[in-house]
Amino acid sequence: MHSLRVPALLLIVGILVTQFVQSGSLYSIFTQAVIYAIFALGIGILLRQNGLVSFGHALYFGMAGYGMGILLAGSGMPAEAAMLLVLLVMGLSAFLIGLVIVRVPGIAFSMLTLAMGQMSYLLASRARGVTGGADGMGIAWPAQVFGVSQSVLLKPPTFFLISWCIMVAVLLVVSLILATRFGSISEAIRDNEERARFIGIRTTVPRALIYALSAVVTGIAGLLSSLNSGFISPESLHWSVSAIALLMVIVGGFRQLAGPIVGAIVYVLIKDVLGDLATHSMAIFGTALIIVIVFAPEGIAGVLRHWLRRPQTAASANELPGS
Amino acid sequence: MLAIHLFNGLVYGALLIIISSGLALIYGLRRVVNFAHGALYMLGAYLGFAIMQASNFWVALVLAPAAMAFLGVLLDRYGFRLLQDREPLSVMLVTFGLLLILEDVVVFIWGKTNYSIFTPELLHFSVTLFGESVPAYRVAVLFMGVLVAVGLTAWLRFSRVGLYVRAASTDPVTTSMQGVNTDLISAGVVGLGCALAGLAGIVAAPFLSLSPSMGSDVLIDSFVVVVIGGLGSLGGAFLVAVLLGIIQTLGAVYMPAIAVLLPFMLMIAVLIWKPSGLAGSRT
Numbered sequence: 233m234h235s236l237r238v239p240a241l242l243l244i245v246g247i248l249v250t251q252f253v254q255s256g257s258l259y260s261i262f263t264q265a266v267i268y269a270i271f272a273l274g275i276g277i278l279l280r281q282n283g284l285v286s287f288g289h290a291l292y293f294g295m296a297g298y299g300m301g302i303l304l305a306g307s308g309m310p311a312e313a314a315m316l317l318v319l320l321v322m323g324l325s326a327f328l329i330g331l332v333i334v335r336v337p338g339i340a341f342s343m344l345t346l347a348m349g350q351m352s353y354l355l356a357s358r359a360r361g362v363t364g365g366a367d368g369m370g371i372a373w374p375a376q377v378f379g380v381s382q383s384v385l386l387k388p389p390t391f392f393l394i395s396w397c398i399m400v401a402v403l404l405v406v407s408l409i410l411a412t413r414f415g416s417i418s419e420a421i422r423d424n425e426e427r428a429r430f431i432g433i434r435t436t437v438p439r440a441l442i443y444a445l446s447a448v449v450t451g452i453a454g455l456l457s458s459l460n461s462g463f464i465s466p467e468s469l470h471w472s473v474s475a476i477a478l479l480m481v482i483v484g485g486f487r488q489l490a491g492p493i494v495g496a497i498v499y500v501l502i503k504d505v506l507g508d509l510a511t512h513s514m515a516i517f518g519t520a521l522i523i524v525i526v527f528a529p530e531g532i533a534g535v536l537r538h539w540l541r542r543p544q545t546a547a548s549a550n551e552l553p554g555s
Numbered sequence: 556m557l558a559i560h561l562f563n564g565l566v567y568g569a570l571l572i573i574i575s576s577g578l579a580l581i582y583g584l585r586r587v588v589n590f591a592h593g594a595l596y597m598l599g600a601y602l603g604f605a606i607m608q609a610s611n612f613w614v615a616l617v618l619a620p621a622a623m624a625f626l627g628v629l630l631d632r633y634g635f636r637l638l639q640d641r642e643p644l645s646v647m648l649v650t651f652g653l654l655l656i657l658e659d660v661v662v663f664i665w666g667k668t669n670y671s672i673f674t675p676e677l678l679h680f681s682v683t684l685f686g687e688s689v690p691a692y693r694v695a696v697l698f699m700g701v702l703v704a705v706g707l708t709a710w711l712r713f714s715r716v717g718l719y720v721r722a723a724s725t726d727p728v729t730t731s732m733q734g735v736n737t738d739l740i741s742a743g744v745v746g747l748g749c750a751l752a753g754l755a756g757i758v759a760a761p762f763l764s765l766s767p768s769m770g771s772d773v774l775i776d777s778f779v780v781v782v783i784g785g786l787g788s789l790g791g792a793f794l795v796a797v798l799l800g801i802i803q804t805l806g807a808v809y810m811p812a813i814a815v816l817l818p819f820m821l822m823i824a825v826l827i828w829k830p831s832g833l834a835g836s837r838t
Binding site for chain 2: 285338340351358520
């Protein structure tokens with residue numbers, strides 16, 4: 233039941249926020265943070281379970297938006313079915329791509345994902361007929377999504393709470409998936425692929441599945457973002473978007489599943505809430521990234537966890553010299 | 556028309572040669588995939604711009620790379636050298652942090668507006684090439700690219716320090732056991748790599764405008780060059796740089812959709828079939 237503690241805590245935090253915050257613009261910023269958090273969660277899963285750093289996850293973030301835009305414009309499909317279809321297609325294609333690319337180790341994998349992401353960016357900016365090119369495309373959401381009219385759904389506090397709950401649900405589902413045998417297998421492969429193979433584990437499929445899972449999670453963020461803004465442009469596929477999300481993962485800490493969420497919240501707080509610093513937010517974040525990597529590779533979540541547990545360890549550390 | 560596009564492609568290729576040779580050198584010695592390289596290129600251009608306001612283009616052409624070399628030596632001494640036992644991925648992310656800081660510093664000093672640098676007086680004329688009139692400055696850029704390619708190759712191949720550099724990029728431990736100060740070599744090479752990035756920046760400034768985002772696209776292009784060319788292989792990088800320059804320029808005119816994707820497809824193919832160059836482990 234340990235895996236339920238963090239999601240439960242987060243759910244309470246979300247509800248508390250809606251009780252105390254009044255300002256609508258603050259909610260928009262918070263919603264942005266939640267969307268980033270789900271995005272980063274996807275990258276975090278890949279890093280935590282496969283040990284692979286993706287520099288191209290914007291591919292799945294943007295693909296979800298473009299998928300919705302194209303389906304809603306052309307097919308007359310209900311929005312709910314389209315969302316499901318987009319996630320399904322994305323999961324499946326990510327699994328197939330994963331079968332090929334997860335074998336590529338280390339930095340080469342990062343470069344590979346960077347190339348894939350950048351390719352999709354260029355494709356979306358050039359294919360004017362389908363994607364609207366560099367101008368982007370509006371997404372023709374119907375008046376009602378899941379039976380709720382858009383004006384109600386997109387009210388800043390409502391949409392924040394919905395996004396927050398989706399984030400918690402994603403976290404919960406992912407941690408349940410990773411608590412199974414499948415999760416342990418992927419960790420065994422991450423730690424030593426050769427040994428895992430020797431004890432009879434097929435190593436590529438679980439890794440590809442993790443890649444697909446991470447793509448779908450990031451895709452959910454893309455869906456929320458496209459619902460929130462009703463618009464998609466090639467900018468959301470650009471490599472810098474992937475890199476910023478990755479930065480949240482590292483700063484937040486990837487060893488804890490919820491670390492990327494912490495990273496995303498800290499990012500948005502620095503960028504949008506601390507007004508005076510906002511012009512230099514990227515330098516602050518760059519510095520934070522370097523400090524975290526050099527001095528605290530477990531990230532903010534790792535440090536927090538360490539602090540929360542310190543009373544015990546500090547006590548035992550004090551005993552040693554005296555005894 | 557074809558000739559002029561081809562010529563412009565070669566000019567961009569020459570620029571890519573200057574940038575990506577620095578990237579390849581740094582990777583060879585420190586096994587660092589330097590995300591800050593595009594930002595260093597941008598910083599070089601802005602430094603050149605600042606120096607030009609006080610004096611002229613030619614002073615900037617010398618001083619800006621010199622300043623970047625100094626910065627590079629510091630970067631190696633207080634960055635890469637301290638991080639050399641870390642995982643290559645961590646160091647790569649550190650250079651990404653550096654990229655964010657450098658971009659912000661440039662915005663802080665020079666603002667977000669685009670600047671342009673005028674072509675130096677001495678090269679402000681046209682020459683006729685294959686029946687087309689082209690700016691002399693671009694011909695000079697082409698020569699600069701050739702000069703860097705030939706100069707680097709000769710230096711690595713025929714000089715004693717070049718031998719040390721080649722040895723240290725193959726096996727730094729054995730090389731240092733043979734009595735070569737590999738830390739000094741690395742500092743020198745990272746300095747040289749940064750100087751080349753700066754040189755590319757100031758050389759590009761008169762025909763590409765200066766903006767805080769100018770490093771981003773060039774960075775990705777030079778990654779493409781270095782990966783397809785084979786890491787550590789300067790010769791391969793030179794060839795791919797020229798090809799990429801031509802593809803990008805011709806492609807933009809004749810077949811936009813396919814041509815922009817081709818380099819990335821090649822890069823993906825290379826990484827899937829032969830990722831060893833970038834695998835990052837070295838014992």
